[in-house]
Amino acid sequence: MIKQLSVFIENKKGRLAKITGVLADAGIDLIALSIADTTNFGIMRGIVKDPDKAVNILKENGFTASLAEVFVVEVPDEPGGLSNVLQLLDEADVSIEYLYSFVFAQNENALILFRVEDIDGAVAKLKQNGVKLLTADDIY
Amino acid sequence: MIWNQKIECMDREQLSVLQTEKLRKTAQKVYENVPFYKQAFDELGVKPDDIKSLDDLQSLPFTVKSDLRDHYPFGLFSAKSEDIVRLHASSGTTGKPTVVGYTARDIKNWGDLMARSFAFAGGNKNSVIQVAYGYGLFTGGLGAHYGAEALGATTIPISGGNTKRQIMLMQDFGTTIIAATPSYMLFMAETMEEMGVDPKSLKLEAGVFGAEPWTEAMRTEIEQRFGILAIDIYGLSEIMGPGVASDCECKCGLHISEDFFLPEIIDPVTLKPLPYGSEGELVFTTIDKDGIPLIRYRTRDITSLNADTCECGRTMVRMQKVLGRSDDMLIIRGVNVFPSQIEGVLMDIAGVSPHYQIVVDRAHNFDRLEVQVEVEGSLFSDEVRRLEELRAKIQADIQTVLGINVKVSLVEPKTIERSMGKAKRVIDNR
Numbered sequence: 046m047i048k049q050l051s052v053f054i055e056n057k058k059g060r061l062a063k064i065t066g067v068l069a070d071a072g073i074d075l076i077a078l079s080i081a082d083t084t085n086f087g088i089m090r091g092i093v094k095d096p097d098k099a100v101n102i103l104k105e106n107g108f109t110a111s112l113a114e115v116f117v118v119e120v121p122d123e124p125g126g127l128s129n130v131l132q133l134l135d136e137a138d139v140s141i142e143y144l145y146s147f148v149f150a151q152n153e154n155a156l157i158l159f160r161v162e163d164i165d166g167a168v169a170k171l172k173q174n175g176v177k178l179l180t181a182d183d184i185y
Numbered sequence: 186m187i188w189n190q191k192i193e194c195m196d197r198e199q200l201s202v203l204q205t206e207k208l209r210k211t212a213q214k215v216y217e218n219v220p221f222y223k224q225a226f227d228e229l230g231v232k233p234d235d236i237k238s239l240d241d242l243q244s245l246p247f248t249v250k251s252d253l254r255d256h257y258p259f260g261l262f263s264a265k266s267e268d269i270v271r272l273h274a275s276s277g278t279t280g281k282p283t284v285v286g287y288t289a290r291d292i293k294n295w296g297d298l299m300a301r302s303f304a305f306a307g308g309n310k311n312s313v314i315q316v317a318y319g320y321g322l323f324t325g326g327l328g329a330h331y332g333a334e335a336l337g338a339t340t341i342p343i344s345g346g347n348t349k350r351q352i353m354l355m356q357d358f359g360t361t362i363i364a365a366t367p368s369y370m371l372f373m374a375e376t377m378e379e380m381g382v383d384p385k386s387l388k389l390e391a392g393v394f395g396a397e398p399w400t401e402a403m404r405t406e407i408e409q410r411f412g413i414l415a416i417d418i419y420g421l422s423e424i425m426g427p428g429v430a431s432d433c434e435c436k437c438g439l440h441i442s443e444d445f446f447l448p449e450i451i452d453p454v455t456l457k458p459l460p461y462g463s464e465g466e467l468v469f470t471t472i473d474k475d476g477i478p479l480i481r482y483r484t485r486d487i488t489s490l491n492a493d494t495c496e497c498g499r500t501m502v503r504m505q506k507v508l509g510r511s512d513d514m515l516i517i518r519g520v521n522v523f524p525s526q527i528e529g530v531l532m533d534i535a536g537v538s539p540h541y542q543i544v545v546d547r548a549h550n551f552d553r554l555e556v557q558v559e560v561e562g563s564l565f566s567d568e569v570r571r572l573e574e575l576r577a578k579i580q581a582d583i584q585t586v587l588g589i590n591v592k593v594s595l596v597e598p599k600t601i602e603r604s605m606g607k608a609k610r611v612i613d614n615r
Binding site: 049051053054055060081083085086088090107108109110111113142143160 | 560561562564565566567568569570572573576594595596597598599600
């Protein structure tokens with residue numbers, strides 16, 4: 046299982062720059078990044094090299110941050126690659142909270158991060174069907 | 186026009202004899218009927234019969250809003266429940282409202298007092314009075330309504346809101362006097378302009394404005410935009426409702442109906458009475474009420490009194506426009522709001538009190554209240570849906586408690602300014 050960093054951001058100019066600045070100063074590398082936004086506020090989500098350290102550093106700097114358990118699947122970068130995974134999750138009756146994709150320079154397949162309600166059920170179903178899941182070692 | 190010449194222009198010496206007599210009777214009434222007052226009098230060692238002059242008022246106990254709440258709902262009523270014909274309530278500092286009861290005689294008297302205010306505005310039986318205060322538990326609507334009817338005017342009980350219909354009825358029914366909150370009146374002026382209606386084309390002659398603090402600049406704006414006389418009216422449900430005091434046509438202070446309400450100005454810290462002319466907290470003793478007479482009720486409103494005879498001929502003491510509050514109460518669109526009510530809602534939702542700030546401003550003459558809540562700890566979720574649910578729940582719960590629409594914003598921790606380590610709870614930009 047992989048830990049994703051989530052940070053609350055007010056919809057104000059310069060806030061994302063401040064967060065990434067705090068992470069940069071602490072030498073924490075951002076591997077994946079996604080922003081969810083509403084008219085009022087946003088949530089920055091991402092994968093970082095050292096999630097526990099990142100949370101602590103951000104809290105020390107006055108941000109609200111937390112870690113969430115997510116999983117990352119590797120799918121072939123071709124039509125239907127994602128569709129197959131989503132169908133399996135649907136069969137397992139797993140609700141998806143959100144997902145986003147990212148790339149690794151050394152990997153030619155597409156990487157998709159999932160945040161779901163029933164992570165154990167989802168992972169078991171995907172493994173049974175031979176979907177490749179990334180481990181923490183693959184990423185960090 | 187003076188509605189009750191004999192009383193309103195009474196010689197002050199004669200008035201004080203009348204007041205002393207009424208005060209003694211009121212003291213006897215509450216002492217006999219309200220255990221709270223019996224105990225309070227006994228603790229101070231005073232008896233109703235000790236009251237020989239108005240100076241003896243100083244020896245009587247104070248009443249505060251929390252006394253009404255502690256005896257919720259009817260514990261401070263003097264009249265028997267069978268004699269109460271009406272209840273009104275205003276929001277309190279916690280979930281429970283402050284409840285007041287009126288006998289049939291109280292309702293009639295209230296109508297007469299409110300009729301005096303309409304008469305101040307030039308009203309008479311030929312007037313067409315549109316009551317745009319809210320009808321309901323709030324005293325504004327029904328208070329003004331009974332006053333307009335007591336005056337013999339044609340009364341339009343339209344209540345608040347529905348602005349285009351308000352304007353249509355003003356045009357079609359030939360409204361001559363309107364009773365509304367001043368900010369709503371200015372909002373109506375803007376709406377008229379959007380609709381292409383000239384506010385000066387109406388038959389409107391005067392307005393009776395109150396239920397919220399307003400400035401002389403707003404008065405001038407209303408008078409100029411509508412071409413009317415704008416008078417200020419003061420009241421609070423604990424004492425009666427609208428009609429406790431009102432400007433006359435001279436607009437040089439609000440005449441208090443002293444034959445019903447005995448005013449004092451006290452120092453809110455030492456609680457000592459202050460002389461005429463000094464600024465302090467306004468305290469009222471109701472001296473002719475049956476439902477719920479109150480002794481030395483602390484209004485928390487800051488003002489001063491002037492007992493000089495007015496140019497209009499009335500001798501009734503005048504209070505200056507209310508200058509502020511000795512507590513943290515806000516008035517938003519006529520509704521009393523205490524920061525502690527909002528804090529209570531946040532406590533219920535979060536389990537602990539998050540840092541929050543209340544920002545009040547007035548846009549297009551409409552009061553807006555925004556509650557900013559810092560998102561920290563357990564309030565945070567990485568899911569937008571949960572944060573949106575949190576925001577909507579805070580908003581809905583605050584609206585339920587206050588009875589008015591508010592905007593809720595989620596903000597980052599430490600973005601709310603702290604002074605001396607304590608967050609500044611209220612920013613009022615009005």
